[in-house]
Amino acid sequence: MSKKILIVDDAVFMRMKLKDILEKNGYTVIAEAENGKEAFEKYQATQPDLVTMDITMPEVDGLEALKMIKEFDPAAKIVMCSAMGQQGMVMDAIRAGALDFIVKPFDTDRVIKAVDKVLV
Template identity: 55%
Template structure:
């Protein structure tokens, strides 16, 4: 697969670190990271990543609120939502707004890679 560029968005530094390691171990490129939806929009506009992994629950602006704006400033970007268990209704809302897939915390590498291949092959 060609070099896929990622923006990793999560308010928890630990979760960003775990996900970045999974991505770089799979030979993907992480071009940036953000801790909330406002930063994610700004970075998506600047970096034009192929995929944004977007946490649902964050301060200042959550992932659901950020979806429309990210797709507005970076229309070719695919969004994979990151959710905790029990956030099914939020994931459904995110998919309706334009997210292409979701992964559940704690992250399982096989599921993360499956979600990436799913969105890149659409």
């Protein structure tokens, strides 16, 4: 059975790009969210195997959403997505429980390597 993934990013284009990469590599994208508040609600509703989480988003950012999800489900598997130059925030995310991070723009091999590593 393919693994279920929740994609969280405020940019529609980034969600589409990531969904395309994941689905072409055998994963199932069961939901998408455009901010951290929506991410938390969709996580509760769908219980995905993995979340890809953008850091910078409106309403509730990725770090806050990460903390909310980890509080709800300490076993949650979350991979952060960040643009170049957000290393400090990535380190905060790792300390808060993120398992890996992917730098934008997305490189297919790096995305799949990170997802495979976390889902093993």
